Amino acid sequence: MGKKLKGVPSGEHSPGMEERRAFLKKFVSTVFAGVLAPAILNAAPEEQAQSVQQVLPEIPEPEPGEGMENPVFQMMRDLRRALQKPLEERRWIMVIDLRKCVGCNACTVACIAENRLPPGVVYRPVIEEEIGEYPNVTRRFIPRPCMHCEHPPCTPVCPVKATYQRADGIVVVDYDRCIGCRYCLTACPYNARTFDFGEFYTEDRGIHSLMPYEQVPTGEYNKVHERTRNESPVGNARKCHFCVHRIERGLLPQCVVTCIGRATYFGDRNDPHSLVSQLIARPNIMQLKEELGTHPKVYYLI
């Protein structure tokens, strides 16, 4: 299995992985030294490309033979296999097993941390529902990321083509083009888009300046966006992007990695051997609001 993993990201990927490992060591020590934020903030513009690397954390590579049956590693293998195909041949989907979800909100929080989301911006809330009455009562939890619809109602309404579907099906927002009209927010049948009103956690709390963790730029879409007053992404529509910055580095979306109950799966639907392709062939699969013809790429196992 270890061989397989090494074999998958072969050629151009292997050196990258070595670098990543070396970088990771540095990165971790940087985090613990507590100098991450100043280091990024002081970076000169020409160092921005590197800043993206710094902004985006990585997870350890699995050592050969170590827990290779873990679905996370299987999904990573699926993901890296998909990355070797041209962009338009990939179809990323997410499968969420509702019977495994315990409503811990770890994915919600991990997403907020990964994308440095401010207060009032959330990409993946977990809907909680109580079914039945005592003594016959259960609870159901429905994580709701962006559905990345095959026919998204939110993209055609954008007056400036700032939100669009990528060739691999991921619906993205161009922060630097978005005028902030919020038409896409009204058009989404899942309320999966939020507007960045420019709120901060540590503002108006008697603290003179923002805490460093609020000043860490976001690395969404592989771009560094420092969140300052009135500058993008403030004043933009924001949404889940399947952690596209992670996917392109061969990593799974943060919510998938974080899930404590292994309720969330991610992979390429166009690959019949991927884990997700096997999962969506089950009879207990469903999607939200299928009747609207949006063809969501987030599936639920019920």
Place this chain on the structure above:
Amino acid sequence: MAHKTYKWLTILTGILGTIGVASVIYRLIAGMKITWLSSSVPWGMWVALYIYFIGLSAGSFLFSTLIYVFGQKELEKAGRLALLSAVLALVAGLFFVWIDLGHPFRIINIAFHWNSSSVLAWEILFYVFYITCVFAELWFLMRCDLAYMRDQSHGFKKKVYKLLALGWQCPTTIGSFRACHSQSLRVTAILGAIGVPLAIGVHGGTGAIFAVVKARPYWYSPIFPIIFLVSALVSGAGLMTFLYAFLGDKKAPDHHRIVLKLSQWLMLFLGVDVLLMITELLVGIYGSIPDHIAVWNQIMFGEYWYVFWIGQMGLTVLTPILFFVLKKGSTFWMGMGGLAVATGIISVRFNLVIPAFVTPPIPHLDEVMNHIRLSFEYFPSPMEWISSIGIIALVVFFFLQAYKFLPVFEHYKPHLMQGTIQAKEVNYEA
């Protein structure tokens, strides 16, 4: 209008307008944070006022086409007034939607990255053509007067008139004046005819912005753009009745007749509007789709029930009908009826936009969206109120200035005053 009233109105709207300008500057600096909007109710007071003013503009303009295109000559005296209202209301509407943008200074992106599948993008295009058309019409109607005023005034005023007259020279003989005037009317008729589909596109299209959103059952209806159009005509007719009743020449023998005629048009449009609203309501209730019913419940019996019962039903529908039925002899009461409609329509606009957001599109989503910026409840913030009142005051202020300094009613007869020709010899309908 009495000189004193005019003076006080100018001062009041001037002060409120200044506050409005200040609040807009504050909004541009502080960002959208100053609103009480959320990601679940992303459109609020400013968008409601945007569609209100766009409606008022399209309504006033379509009203003017009754005169210049469809030959309702007896209303001609109210023609320029209608066009002036159309211009100012459109500017106000666009201003409201502009300050509602998260990045107002990126508005130019619409030109560079125009998205043909977006109704909003099409609307911006419509607004540009429409405002050009209305300006052109107004200019053709006023060009002789403006040129005369330019020649008669001095200093700063002269410069302003010079700018507005665009170098037009008045004909000096009665023959050429008649030719010039009939040319103006001909051009106006053509521009008006072009303007009709534009105005329908402007406000029907604004309705379509909402009607194409399948995520909101309350909006997602083919009748929605039509309701927008008809209610635009209602607000336009209401505004015209009010303005003409109070600003028109009260001593003129036909004053009462014109106000009555305007009122009759208002009643007709109002009747159709009520019919459409009842259709929408009954079909919605009959269908009993939960999301649809929830919206009507919210509108009629929710927290803001008074917007519907007092604003929409009382002020916009019953008041003008009562005034019309009981006080047909009084231009004052018919004018007040017009005012009731023109202001009451604001509540119609609020109810067209905001209630669509109150039900979470996925059940129980509202229970986990705890932050105030995710809330499904909305009430305009103090800054939204202040800026809205300020901008409206500013528009009224500009209207008052235009009323005073532009030839809105009077047909100036430059050459007639100096020459031997008498004003009555000129047949304007020629």
